[in-house]
Amino acid sequence: MKRRTVIKIVALGTLASKLDVVGGSVCHSSADMAWSVSNYKLRFFTPEENKLLDQLMEMIIPADNQSPGAHAAQVSLFADLMVSTSGATIQGQWREGLKRIQEQAAKSTLAEALAESAANEGHATADIERFFRDLKHMTVNGYYTSAIGIHKDLQYQGNAYLTAFPGCTHTQILSNQAGEQGEKTGQARQPKESGNLSGQANRTNGRRGLRT
Amino acid sequence: MRQTPIYDVCVIGSGAAGGVIAKELCEGGAKVIMLEAGREVPLGKFLSHKWPYELPYRGLRGEKQAPFYQGGVSTSIRYEDCDAVSVDRIRVLGGRTVHWNAVVLRYAERDFRGWSMDGIEEDWPLTYQQLAPYYERIEQMIGVCGQDDGLEIVPAGKHYLPPLPWRCSEHILHRATKSMGIPLISVRKAVLTTVYDSRPPCHYCGHCMSGCDVGALFNSAVAMLPKAQRTGNFTLRQNALAREILVDREGLARGVSFVDAQTKLEQEIKARVVVVCCATVESARLLLNSRSPQHPRGLANSNGVVGRYLHGHLGGGIDIYLKELEGVSPFNQDGATDHVYIPRYNHLGGKKDYAGGWGFQVNFSSYMFPHHALRLGGYGTAYKQRVRKMQPGYLMLGAFGKVEARPENCVSVDPHKADEYGIPIPVVHFRFGKNDVALWSDKNRGLMEICSNLQGEVFPDFGEAPGGFASHEVGTIRMGKNPKTSVLNSFCQAREVKNLFVTDGSCFTSSSEKNPTLTIMALSLRAADYIREQRRKGDL
Numbered sequence: 165m166k167r168r169t170v171i172k173i174v175a176l177g178t179l180a181s182k183l184d185v186v187g188g189s190v191c192h193s194s195a196d197m198a199w200s201v202s203n204y205k206l207r208f209f210t211p212e213e214n215k216l217l218d219q220l221m222e223m224i225i226p227a228d229n230q231s232p233g234a235h236a237a238q239v240s241l242f243a244d245l246m247v248s249t250s251g252a253t254i255q256g257q258w259r260e261g262l263k264r265i266q267e268q269a270a271k272s273t274l275a276e277a278l279a280e281s282a283a284n285e286g287h288a289t290a291d292i293e294r295f296f297r298d299l300k301h302m303t304v305n306g307y308y309t310s311a312i313g314i315h316k317d318l319q320y321q322g323n324a325y326l327t328a329f330p331g332c333t334h335t336q337i338l339s340n341q342a343g344e345q346g347e348k349t350g351q352a353r354q355p356k357e358s359g360n361l362s363g364q365a366n367r368t369n370g371r372r373g374l375r376t
Numbered sequence: 377m378r379q380t381p382i383y384d385v386c387v388i389g390s391g392a393a394g395g396v397i398a399k400e401l402c403e404g405g406a407k408v409i410m411l412e413a414g415r416e417v418p419l420g421k422f423l424s425h426k427w428p429y430e431l432p433y434r435g436l437r438g439e440k441q442a443p444f445y446q447g448g449v450s451t452s453i454r455y456e457d458c459d460a461v462s463v464d465r466i467r468v469l470g471g472r473t474v475h476w477n478a479v480v481l482r483y484a485e486r487d488f489r490g491w492s493m494d495g496i497e498e499d500w501p502l503t504y505q506q507l508a509p510y511y512e513r514i515e516q517m518i519g520v521c522g523q524d525d526g527l528e529i530v531p532a533g534k535h536y537l538p539p540l541p542w543r544c545s546e547h548i549l550h551r552a553t554k555s556m557g558i559p560l561i562s563v564r565k566a567v568l569t570t571v572y573d574s575r576p577p578c579h580y581c582g583h584c585m586s587g588c589d590v591g592a593l594f595n596s597a598v599a600m601l602p603k604a605q606r607t608g609n610f611t612l613r614q615n616a617l618a619r620e621i622l623v624d625r626e627g628l629a630r631g632v633s634f635v636d637a638q639t640k641l642e643q644e645i646k647a648r649v650v651v652v653c654c655a656t657v658e659s660a661r662l663l664l665n666s667r668s669p670q671h672p673r674g675l676a677n678s679n680g681v682v683g684r685y686l687h688g689h690l691g692g693g694i695d696i697y698l699k700e701l702e703g704v705s706p707f708n709q710d711g712a713t714d715h716v717y718i719p720r721y722n723h724l725g726g727k728k729d730y731a732g733g734w735g736f737q738v739n740f741s742s743y744m745f746p747h748h749a750l751r752l753g754g755y756g757t758a759y760k761q762r763v764r765k766m767q768p769g770y771l772m773l774g775a776f777g778k779v780e781a782r783p784e785n786c787v788s789v790d791p792h793k794a795d796e797y798g799i800p801i802p803v804v805h806f807r808f809g810k811n812d813v814a815l816w817s818d819k820n821r822g823l824m825e826i827c828s829n830l831q832g833e834v835f836p837d838f839g840e841a842p843g844g845f846a847s848h849e850v851g852t853i854r855m856g857k858n859p860k861t862s863v864l865n866s867f868c869q870a871r872e873v874k875n876l877f878v879t880d881g882s883c884f885t886s887s888s889e890k891n892p893t894l895t896i897m898a899l900s901l902r903a904a905d906y907i908r909e910q911r912r913k914g915d916l
């Protein structure tokens with residue numbers, strides 16, 4: 165079903181135009197929201213910094229036999245946009261982090277400098293370790309929201325207009341299934357007291373999607 | 377000079393509560409004016425289907441939802457002496473029904489009887505049996521998919537649209553919960569799975585939380601307000617920020633003064649009845665800002681209860697990447713966000729050392745972004761391939777737990793700090809109590825226990841302490857049996873101001889673990905019936 169068809173079913177237009185609106189006009193600030201990298205000009209990083217950042221990001225998410233990596237996805241330009249619209253403290257951390265990596269790389273190689281910064285990833289305390297964490301998050305956020313990350317690497321199939329949702333079609337999983345959808349679940353017995361809270365529990369609650 | 381019209385009813389707010397009550401009253405013949413602080417965003421302008429790379433910050437700064445948060449509404453608030461909670465204030469025609477997951481669950485009989493069941497809080501001034509016919513009516517009015525699962529903890533209605541088909545991960549989860557004796561049911565959502573009430577069915581894009589661009593998800597602006605309009609009795613005034621409810625010499629409501637968001641000019645409308653549906657924080661703010669010699673502490677607030685008993689849901693969930701689905705070819709799992717629900721089950725094993733429970737909503741987080749990529753260690757080719765391989769096995773459980781209604785948690789207003797329209801801003805004070813923390817810990821234990829019955833990589837996401845409110849804040853203008861500890865009677869009518877009604881979540885006496893919206897709409901229907909009856913008798 166095409167989007168247009170779907171909308172036609174209800175012919176929902178602008179509600180306010182149909183309603184008896186007293187006072188107040190309807191205005192929409194629908195400025196062009198599309199963001200394109202084709203003629204993007206650096207806003208924060210210098211061309212040298214951008215080049216270094218691009219190399220580091222490609223090392224974090226490189227091209228492989230499935231898809232191009234962070235370089236092709238131009239993730240460093242996304243980083244430039246995000247950092248250029250952040251506060252001075254964050255901007256300073258990026259500039260300083262790149263400088264530190266550069267200094268380390270001068271003593272050995274860029275690969276070794278990156279590996280060193282990543283050595284303590286789970287418990288980052290030193291500035292350079294925190295920089296790696298920020299660098300990796302930025303790379304992940306930029307790459308997996310790019311057309312390459314979404315379509316070529318993950319081959320995401322959604323964001324579509326479907327006429328029906330098939331549910332699970334993997335027969336192996338369905339045949340492993342003890343019960344079936346639609347049965348009455350009935351009264352349950354109390355689950356066993358077990359399990360503990362070890363493991364990572366270091367994220368906050370108010371995260372994405374906590375809203376229904 | 378033109379005579380200012382006197383409306384029968386002024387409804388403030390166009391969300392779940394306002395939409396339902398305005399439609400009902402208009403259909404009953406009342407002349408209704410609705411004040412909405414925001415303005416309409418037509419469905420055609422929704423950004424739901426935009427790809428991240430079509431948005432300026434890839435959607436990471438909330439660009440898809442930003443058009444619904446108009447006029448600096450998100451920043452004109454202060455949190456003081458607060459745990460990790462946030463309230464979700466929106467400003468758009470349709471209120472929060474414009475983007476929500478639309479899980480609609482009836483409260484169970486026990487959920488209205490906190491004091492009798494567990495010895496905390498108070499019983500509501502009405503019972504499940506009294507509200508059941510309204511639940512039935514509202515479910516039919518809005519269209520709900522799901523089924524009757526025969527569980528007392530989630531009472532079912534008689535009319536459901538076909539349930540949403542389960543995804544693979546949900547079948548796998550069901551296998552685990554079944555082995556543990558924990559019920560798992562098809563979710564009940566105000567999402568159409570067939571054409572219903574001239575609205576089209578869901579197209580399974582997973583964008584409920586960004587707004588449904590065809591109106592298959594219940595949206596008050598799409599499903600209720602046009603019906604009100606058809607009666608010829610409805611007037612909509614957008615961009616109207618209610619500043620104060622005005623009273624007459626006897627202290628009864630006589631109208632509302634509001635600020636036009638665009639001209640910033642102050643205006644007044646006159647009405648015989650005022651219904652407040654601005655959502656929990658804003659409704660309390662409005663009453664507290666409505667001070668007069670007749671109501672020096674704020675409207676209907678001689679006992680000081682308005683603004684108190686603020687509560688909501690505590691959260692915290694878990695991401696699991698199921699081994700069984702690792703490395704399978706990518707397939708479209710979007711659906712209609714949640715398809716299954718794990719209702720409260722902790723009451724089945726007898727008394728706990730805390731009151732209340734939790735339910736798990738499942739898979740309401742996006743499938744587009746690999747959330748685990750931010751949490752897996754390492755980098756390079758092996759890391760990238762690991763991310764890709766794990767992605768099809770994504771399963772997430774999000775808990776919604778009861779929070780106790782306590783008088784010390786409250787919304788107040790700061791008379792010295794105004795928003796850009798000159799209206800004093802709300803200030804939120806909230807601390808979780810002992811019962812909340814005990815429940816939260818046991819909920820986390822339960823979550824890990826379910827995970828121990830699943831094969832896969834687990835990423836807990838519940839932090840070091842409870843957080844809230846999951847957009848489910850309630851309780852600040854509560855109904856109750858005791859006039860000393862409540863503001864409203866069971867019809868959402870203010871005891872001190874008989875032509876003032878409050879039918880949004882602020883009227884809740886207490887909260888269960890269930891999402892509040894269906895109960896808000898059922899209470900609004902019941903209040904509408906009552907207002908019609910009282911008007912017929914000439915009492916209003």
